[in-house]
Amino acid sequence: MVDLDGRVAIVTGAGRGLGRAHALLLAERGARVIVNDIGVRNDGTGGDPAPANDVVAEIVEAGGTAIANGEDVGSWEGAHSLVSAAVDAFGDLDIVVNNAGILRDSMLVNMSEDDFDDVVRVHLKGHVGVTRWVAAYWRERSKAGVDRRRNLVHTSSTSGLYANPGQANYGAAKSGVVTLSQIAAKELAKYGVVSNCVVPGARTRLTMASPGLPEIMEAPAEGFDVWDPANVSPLVAYLSDGACPFTGETFYVQGGTVRRLEPWTLVGESIEHSGRWPLDELATAMKTFRH
Numbered sequence: 167m168v169d170l171d172g173r174v175a176i177v178t179g180a181g182r183g184l185g186r187a188h189a190l191l192l193a194e195r196g197a198r199v200i201v202n203d204i205g206v207r208n209d210g211t212g213g214d215p216a217p218a219n220d221v222v223a224e225i226v227e228a229g230g231t232a233i234a235n236g237e238d239v240g241s242w243e244g245a246h247s248l249v250s251a252a253v254d255a256f257g258d259l260d261i262v263v264n265n266a267g268i269l270r271d272s273m274l275v276n277m278s279e280d281d282f283d284d285v286v287r288v289h290l291k292g293h294v295g296v297t298r299w300v301a302a303y304w305r306e307r308s309k310a311g312v313d314r315r316r317n318l319v320h321t322s323s324t325s326g327l328y329a330n331p332g333q334a335n336y337g338a339a340k341s342g343v344v345t346l347s348q349i350a351a352k353e354l355a356k357y358g359v360v361s362n363c364v365v366p367g368a369r370t371r372l373t374m375a376s377p378g379l380p381e382i383m384e385a386p387a388e389g390f391d392v393w394d395p396a397n398v399s400p401l402v403a404y405l406s407d408g409a410c411p412f413t414g415e416t417f418y419v420q421g422g423t424v425r426r427l428e429p430w431t432l433v434g435e436s437i438e439h440s441g442r443w444p445l446d447e448l449a450t451a452m453k454t455f456r457h
Contacts, residue, residue: 168407171196174256175406176248178202178239178296179266181217184321184366187396188263189221191403193230197261200252201225202235210268210284239266240287245295249303258307261406262300263319264293264343271332282335289339293320293346297361301354308357315408318354318361320347322416327365327427344416348429351414360413362405365427367420369393392421 175192179185181203193199201221205214218234225232233255238244252259268288270281297318304316325333326340343363350361369385385391401419404410416427437451 168195168404170261170403170406173197173260173406173408174200174252174258175261175263176200176202176235176252176259176296176300177263177265178248178292180221180263181205184368184395184398185263185265186217186221187399188265188402189232190224190228191396191399192261192263192406193225193232194228195403196230197406198256199225199230199232200235200248200255201232202237202239202248202266204236204238206268208269210270210288239264239292239296242291242295242298245292246299248296249299253303259300259303259316260314260408261317261319262296263321263402263406264296265321266292267321267336269333269336271336272334273332274334277334285335286339286342289336290342290346293343297346297350301350301357301359304354304357304359314358315410316354316357316359317406317408317410318347318350318359319402319405320344320361320363322347322363322365324365324367324418347416348414355413360405360410362410362412362414363416364398364401364405365416365418366395366398367393367418368395368398390421397421 170192175197177185177189177192177199180189180201185203189199189201201218203218205217206212215234215236218236222232222234235248235251237248239248249259266288268285270285272281320343322343323340325337326344330337347361347363354361398419401417401424405412418425418427435454437454
């Protein structure tokens with residue numbers, strides 16, 4: 167059984183949607199949870215502490231332990247303060263679920279610099295910053311002789327894997343998240359850290375803002391709701407377990423389906439030349455790769 171009893175977990179973007187569902191399940195399984203959310207709108211504007219506080223109240227009412235945190239993970243300083251707050255509150259930190267995000271869809275020809283920078287800042291820098299500071303803490307603890315499994319769970323998107331038009335900012339950031347997870351797995355293994363990534367298929371504020379998706383993802387009147395964000399949380403909890411055997415992996419999850427994704431890999435036949443390709447010969451040989 168997955169047992170998170172006594173473990174300390176940060177979940178970013180935990181005030182609503184996927185993050186909320188993750189925080190609730192981790193707490194149900196015994197983790198002490200830092201519910202991080204600044205309560206912004208879909209596009210990253212505004213701010214409201216109520217969503218994080220509400221999730222903490224749910225956890226406490228159910229008999230769990232949680233505190234709210236309003237640090238901005240897109241800020242290097244905010245990410246550092248979040249990690250420090252977790253350690254100060256509970257004496258240690260075992261799990262980080264990077265989940266926070268915003269959305270500002272736009273075709274490339276219309277995208278503003280701010281719309282690109284802000285989305286990448288929250289999604290990619292928000293993942294990197296928290297991971298950087300928790301990695302430093304875990305290295306310190308490992309060098310002090312503490313032998314304890316630590317878990318990173320990152321959140322990517324099908325947009326980052328399959329290139330959804332209108333989401334150059336979001337998709338680029340989410341592609342980067344997968345690579346970040348794989349690099350963290352390699353760099354931090356010697357400190358007892360495993361790092362994995364989930365690619366959710368779920369109904370959230372962000373997905374419901376995309377044209378056509380509200381109709382596709384509408385909850386059924388009865389029966390299994392395959393788009394419920396809570397369907398993703400069991401995989402997140404499993405990847406947060408101290409006994410999790412995986413690292414450097416990426417898993418797609420939607421409804422009751424979980425699939426493993428392969429990293430970038432060379433496929434098919436190659437074209438070869440004894441030296442540098444002459445341009446015209448290369449142009450002819452490249453026809454091999456046409457579908």
